[in-house]
Amino acid sequence: MSELRDFFSKHEDVTQLILYAGVIASLWFAETMVSLNGVKNKWKHTAVNAMFIFTALPIQLFLTGFIVVISIWANAHHWGLIYFIPYHTNPWVYYISLFFLLDFCEYAYHVTMHKIDPLWKFHLVHHSDLKVDVSTTVREHPGETCVRTCCLMLWTFLLGPAIGVLILRQTFQTIANISAHTEFRLSPRANKILGWLFITPNLHHVHHHYQLPYTxxxxxxxxxxxxxxxxxxxxxxxxxxxxxxxxxxxxxxNGRFVNIIRVPFQKLVRKGIH
Incomplete structure (x- = not known):
């Protein structure tokens, strides 16, 4: 048991992949049990989205190495915004402050992907899914994977989080992103309570509505x-x-992988105003 624990502590990327795969697989089977579209349609939809794993994963794993190097350098040199926050030596202040700062950076990143046309052309691949379920989580163009991971490099350089913070943040982010794309929705009461602080499936489904202003x-x-x-x-x-x-x-x-990959390189038609 101790050997297994030591392995996962030294291979955070493997730990995150196992967590990611485990949560997606569990929710996918749960969705299949209650799906009204039939198992065949569910498999067909999932097969298309799953293809993006093979294009994005190599990029993600390669660039994650640079994030780790930046984090180690920043901590060794006491570099980053976190060192300007009062009482940052307190673990609670350190972790909570960086969690909120990193989450704000991801919010800013997401807004930017929508507002800048060259970036939107890549991000709309994720939005083009006509049936949002847990497999939509991995529907990300490799071009966006590169942009997103490079932005995380920038956030790491600017904020100076330790590896432990990044792992904790990534764990919460993984569970939140997968849950947000699931077919399951919360009850109105539960959504109202949790939605005051967290992005729920109900709220993220609104973001995937096909027309402005909801997009x-x-x-x-x-x-x-x-x-x-x-x-x-x-x-x-x-x-x-x-x-x-x-x-x-x-x-x-939208239902063919090769066609979807080509979308960012075609003439852009901006989202209409409705």
């Missing part, structure tokens, strides 16, 4: 407080939510 709301990664602070918080009933993006609603394109 440009609920940008939060783990926490919903940033959307409330910056006026991007919104709610929409399940019956009114239609998944996809209004400029790319062709199922023949």
């Amino acid at each position: 440009d709301c609920n940008y939060g990664d783990v926490l919903s407080v940033w959307d409330r602070l910056f006026g991007t918080f919104c709610e929409l009933d399940r019956e009114e939510t239609v998944f996809g993006i209004d400029t790319h609603m062709d199922e023949n394109v």
Whole structure:
């Protein structure tokens, strides 16, 4: 047991992959048990999204090495915004402050991906899924994987989090992102309570609605407080939510991996105003 514990402590990337795969697999089987679309359609949809694992994972693993190097350098040189925060030597202040700062950075990243056209062309691949379920979590163009991981390098350099903080943050982020894309939704009461602080599946489904202004709301990664602070918080009933993006609603394109990969390199048609 001690050998196993030592292995995982030295191979954080493997630990995160196992956690990621375990949570996705568990929720996917749970969705399949209650799916109204049939197992065949579920498999077909999942197969397309799963292809993105093979394009994104090598990039993710390669660039994560640079994040680790930056974190080690920043801590060795006491570099980063965290060192300007009062009482940062207190573990509670250190971890909570960095968790909130990193979550805000992810909020800013998400907004940027929507507002800058060249970046939106990559991010809309994620939004083009016409049926949001747990497999949508991995539907990320490799171009966006590169941008997202490079941004995390920047956040790590600017903030100076230790490896332990990054692992804790990634664990929460993994569970939150996967849960947000699941077909399951919370009850109105539970969503109202948890939604004051966290991005729930109900709130993230609104973000995947195919038309503005809903596409440009609920940008939060783990926490919903940033959307409330910056006026991007919104709610929409399940019956009114239609998944996809209004400029790319062709199922023949969205349902084929090769066609989806090509989307960012085609002429951009900006989201319409509705």
